[in-house]
Amino acid sequence: MTHFDLLLRGGLVVDGTAATAARHADVGVLDGRLTLLPPGAPAAARETADLTGLVLAPGFIDVHTHSDGVTLIDGELGGDMVRASVLQGVTTEICGNCGSSLFPALPGRLAAMRAETRVYFGGDVGMYEGFAEFAAAHAAVPRANHLTSLVGHGTLRAGVIGPGDRAATPGELDTMCALLDRALSAGAAGLSTGLIYTPGTYASTDEVVALAAVAAAHGKPYVTHLRDEMSRVEEALEEAVEIGRRSGASLHVSHHKTAGKYAWGLTRRTLPKLAALRAEGMDVTCDVYPYTAGSTALGAMLPPWASDGGIAALTARLADPGQRDLMRRAIAEGVPGWENTVGNGGWDRISIACAPRHPETEGHMIAELAAVRGQDPLDMVAELLIAEQGEMTIISHSMIEDDVRRVLAAPYSMIGSDGVPKPGGRPHPRWAGTFPRVLGHYVRELGLLSLETAVHKMTGMAAARFGLAGRGVISDGAHADLVVFDPGTVADGATFTDPLVPPSGIHSVIVAGRTVVRDGTETGARPGAVLST
Numbered sequence: 034m035t036h037f038d039l040l041l042r043g044g045l046v047v048d049g050t051a052a053t054a055a056r057h058a059d060v061g062v063l064d065g066r067l068t069l070l071p072p073g074a075p076a077a078a079r080e081t082a083d084l085t086g087l088v089l090a091p092g093f094i095d096v097h098t099h100s101d102g103v104t105l106i107d108g109e110l111g112g113d114m115v116r117a118s119v120l121q122g123v124t125t126e127i128c129g130n131c132g133s134s135l136f137p138a139l140p141g142r143l144a145a146m147r148a149e150t151r152v153y154f155g156g157d158v159g160m161y162e163g164f165a166e167f168a169a170a171h172a173a174v175p176r177a178n179h180l181t182s183l184v185g186h187g188t189l190r191a192g193v194i195g196p197g198d199r200a201a202t203p204g205e206l207d208t209m210c211a212l213l214d215r216a217l218s219a220g221a222a223g224l225s226t227g228l229i230y231t232p233g234t235y236a237s238t239d240e241v242v243a244l245a246a247v248a249a250a251h252g253k254p255y256v257t258h259l260r261d262e263m264s265r266v267e268e269a270l271e272e273a274v275e276i277g278r279r280s281g282a283s284l285h286v287s288h289h290k291t292a293g294k295y296a297w298g299l300t301r302r303t304l305p306k307l308a309a310l311r312a313e314g315m316d317v318t319c320d321v322y323p324y325t326a327g328s329t330a331l332g333a334m335l336p337p338w339a340s341d342g343g344i345a346a347l348t349a350r351l352a353d354p355g356q357r358d359l360m361r362r363a364i365a366e367g368v369p370g371w372e373n374t375v376g377n378g379g380w381d382r383i384s385i386a387c388a389p390r391h392p393e394t395e396g397h398m399i400a401e402l403a404a405v406r407g408q409d410p411l412d413m414v415a416e417l418l419i420a421e422q423g424e425m426t427i428i429s430h431s432m433i434e435d436d437v438r439r440v441l442a443a444p445y446s447m448i449g450s451d452g453v454p455k456p457g458g459r460p461h462p463r464w465a466g467t468f469p470r471v472l473g474h475y476v477r478e479l480g481l482l483s484l485e486t487a488v489h490k491m492t493g494m495a496a497a498r499f500g501l502a503g504r505g506v507i508s509d510g511a512h513a514d515l516v517v518f519d520p521g522t523v524a525d526g527a528t529f530t531d532p533l534v535p536p537s538g539i540h541s542v543i544v545a546g547r548t549v550v551r552d553g554t555e556t557g558a559r560p561g562a563v564l565s566t
C-alpha cells in the first residue's frame with residue numbers, strides 16, 4: 034500500500050481536460066506528484082482531507098498577469114496584493130504580458146530601464162538581462178505559487194534601441210532576435226506584444242513578424258495585446274493574423290474585447306473570424322477576464338508621440354500648453370493607427386485606480402473630478418501625471434456584457450485576470466476575483482459554461498497553450514498543483530470600491546504538493562517556483 038504525503042478523499046474531481054465529466058475519485062499526493070485512486074481505495078497518508086461536497090480541480094493557471102515584480106517589492110507593501118492571486122486558487126501566474134516584462138535588455142540599458150519600471154510595477158523591482166537573471170531574482174524571494182514569464186516586446190525593444198519613436202535598424206533587429214532567442218532557450222514561455230503601448234506601438238508589422246518567427250522556432254506562442262481593441266479592432270486582428278501566418282507562430286490574442294461604443298457588438302464578427310481560422314487549421318486562441326471594465330496606465334490615454342523618449346519626455350510635453358493642445362486635438366480627431374480610448378468612450382467612463390500622491394482622486398471618474406475643479410479634463414490629467422511622474426493607473430468602463438459573455442463562451446478562450454498588482458490605490462478587482470467570478474456568476478448563476486468547461490479554460494487549455502507540461506490536469510504523475518472549492522458557494526468578493534476582498538468558497542490551494550491556503554487562509558508555506566517552459 035502506498036503511503037502518501039497527502040490523501041484527498043471524497044471530492045468531485047474535475048480533471049482539467051475537456052473530455053472527462055466530473056467524477057468522484059480519491060487523489061494521493063507523493064513527492065509533489067498525483068495518483069488517482071478509486072473512491073475509498075485502501076491507502077495510507079501522513080495527512081488525509083475529506084472533500085465531501087467539494088470540487089477538486091487542477092490549480093488555476095492565470096495566463097495573463099502583470100505580476101512580474103509584485104513579490105520583489107517590499108514584502109509589507111506587497112502582502113495583500115501578492116496574496117490575492119493564490120487566495121483565488123491560482124497556482125501558476127504567467128506574467129510578461131502586453132509587451133512588458135522585466136527582461137531582456139542589453140547591459141548598458143538596464144539602469145535607465147530600471148528607473149522606468151517603477152511606473153509600471155509600482156516599485157523598484159529591478160530589470161534583468163535575461164530570463165535566467167529574472168528567475169534568480171525571484172528565487173531569492175519565497176512565493177506561494179508558481180510564476181513564469183513571456184518576453185515582452187516593448188521591453189526587448191527598449192532594451193536594445195531605447196524608448197524612442199523610430200524603426201529598428203537591421204542590426205538592432207538582429208540583436209533583439211538574439212536576446213529573444215536566448216530568453217526563450219532559457220525557459221521563457223513565448224513572445225508578447227502590447228501594440229497600443231509605447232514603445233511597442235512604434236514597431237512595424239515586419240519587426241514583429243521577425244521576432245514572432247523566433248518564437249515559432251521554439252514552438253512558443255506569439256501573444257498579443259492588439260494594436261486596437263476599439264473601433265479598429267478588426268484591422269488590428271488582421272495584423273495579428275498576418276503576423277501569425279508570416280512568422281509561423283501560434284497566435285494568442287490577449288484579453289479579447291471589443292471596447293468603446295463604436296465597437297460594441299463586434300465580437301459577433303471577431304469570434305467567427307477566429308473560429309474560421311481554427312477551422313482552416315491555424316493555431317489561434319485567446320484569453321478573457323469576466324468584467325466589462327478594463328484597466329491600464331493613464332499615459333496610454335495620450336497619443337503615442339506624447340511618450341516618445343520615455344517618461345521624462347512625456348512629463349516635459351505635458352507641462353507645455355502648446356503640446357497639451359496638440360494632445361487635445363489628437364484625442365478629438367484621432368490619429369491613424371492609434372487606439373484612442375477617450376475618443377471612443379469619454380473621460381466620463383474612465384476612473385482613477387491608482388495615484389500614489391493623490392489618493393483622494395482614486396475611485397472617481399476623470400470627467401467628474403475635472404468638473405469639480407472647473408478644469409478641462411486633459412489639463413487636470415496633465416497636472417496629475419506630472420505630479421505622479423507618470424505613475425497612474427485607470428479603470429475604463431468601456432465594454433458591454435454581451436461581448437464579454439460571447440468571448441467567455443468561445444470554445445478556444447481561456448481565463449486570464451490581466452491583474453495589475455501594484456501597492457496602494459484601488460486596482461481593478463479582477464486580480465482578486467476573476468476565477469471565482471467565472472465559477473460563481475457565469476457557471477452557477479448564469480449557466481453560460483459547464484463546470485468542466487470553465488475549469489478546462491482555467492487549467493488544461495492554458496497549460497497546453499503555454500507549454501506547462503504535466504500541469505493543468507489531474508492525472509497520474511501530474512504535478513500536485515490543486516484547488517478545492519465549493520461549487521455551491523464559490524464567488525468573487527472583490528469590487529471596484531473594495532478590490533482586494535478575498536473570494537468565498539475557495540477552501541484550499543495546494544502547490545507542489547504543499548498546502549498554501551487552508552480554509553481560505555494562507556498557511557505561510559512558500560513552495561512556489563519560477564517555471565521554465
Ligand code: ZN
Binds near residue numbers: 227287
Ligand atoms: Zn494588455
